[in-house]
Amino acid sequence: MYTQAMDIPDGQPAALKPVPKDINAAEAELQKRFDARIDADGRIEPQDWMPEAYRKTLVRQISQHAHSEIVGMLPEGNWISRAPSLKRKAILIAKVQDEGGHGLYLYSAAETLGTSRDQMFDALHTGKAKYSSIFNYPTLNWADVGVIGWLVDGAAIMNQIPLCRCSYGPYARAMVRVCKEESFHQRQGYESLLQMMKGTQAQKDMVQDAVNRWWWKCLAMFGPPDADSPNSAQGMRWGIKRLTNDELRQKFVDATVPQAQVLGVTLPDPELKWNEERGHWDFGAIDWDEFWNTVNGNGPCNKERLATRVKAWNDGAWLRDGALAHEAKQRARTMKEAA
């Protein structure tokens, strides 16, 4: 990932660059070159000219993605102290730490577009920025932790793999790293559920109950149907999005049905049926009213998640300030000694 600091060599303010005489002609030429590079499936790097709307779309998408990783630590973090064994606890700590790392890769990628870390945190903490709605549902018992790994991370991987080929270099590179690590998240979740399915009837019931509660919410993670997502086409044109919401959702269903069969659980959809002609699984209608209700702040945990996140940020203020003060003191001392 490159950083926004590399945009302006030698600390020269960008405003001092000579202003082209005919801005419109110059812009049109730049736009033409940008389009040509996108058409050739080339990559855009931070220093390159890009249309303002492309930049804005990326800032929104990458920062929302980063926020999702950070907020996503909360529902699982709650279970670290309640994990059923030392092994599961160590695995869960590693997974939650990974999510924190993914958030950091993504914030860095977004910063290359000229937004600051503090601006993004502020947008999250004041409720202006969105994050994945899936984290606004509660994790009621240990089976939920396994199901989040299997289905929520599984859905996230489906979404993130095509993003490794995104036209914006820093985002694509962050995604390559994230996808490598995310595979462990899905497998550990599935394996933990396999273990529970070998247990008592009560344990098996817990797994089935968790699958029933999370299935539809995972399908909604891919976003509204193509017909209702007007920005999709532009995202595809820019090479930010490689597959549509509905294509990704179908891929996820097709991949997950056989996994559910091996696990020995059913998916809570009476309309789920193999369609020989299409070569895909048909599935029932998603409750979009519920989805939008949660996106708009009225899900079961929206307020709690945001409040927890804001508290963590405020409680850490003394450390952030203290570290800077320490650095300033050390620097002053070194300079005094040198003098």
Added chain:
Amino acid sequence: MSNTAPALKEWPLWEVFIRSKQGLEHKHCGSLHAADARQALQMARDVYTRRQEGVSIWVVPSAQITASEPDDKAEFFEPMGDKIYRHPTFYEIPDEVGHM
């Protein structure tokens, strides 16, 4: 919910370079915010080498990096475009000479 406490200021940005194994060069792998160099190293360890991806880390303040101007890309790099005689394939050598 706008009760977020304002920080003094953001921790400065650092670029992270990692040597993945002995014998290979350090390679740029990302960036992070840290108050000082020691903290930057520790955080780089946590953020970028959780799976033994490295045996050595460099951190550099991002502000210390001077980059070539994207606007000058053509005049800066293109002069090398027509100097094909700098490549070994420019020279025809008889087959009987074998590998050279």
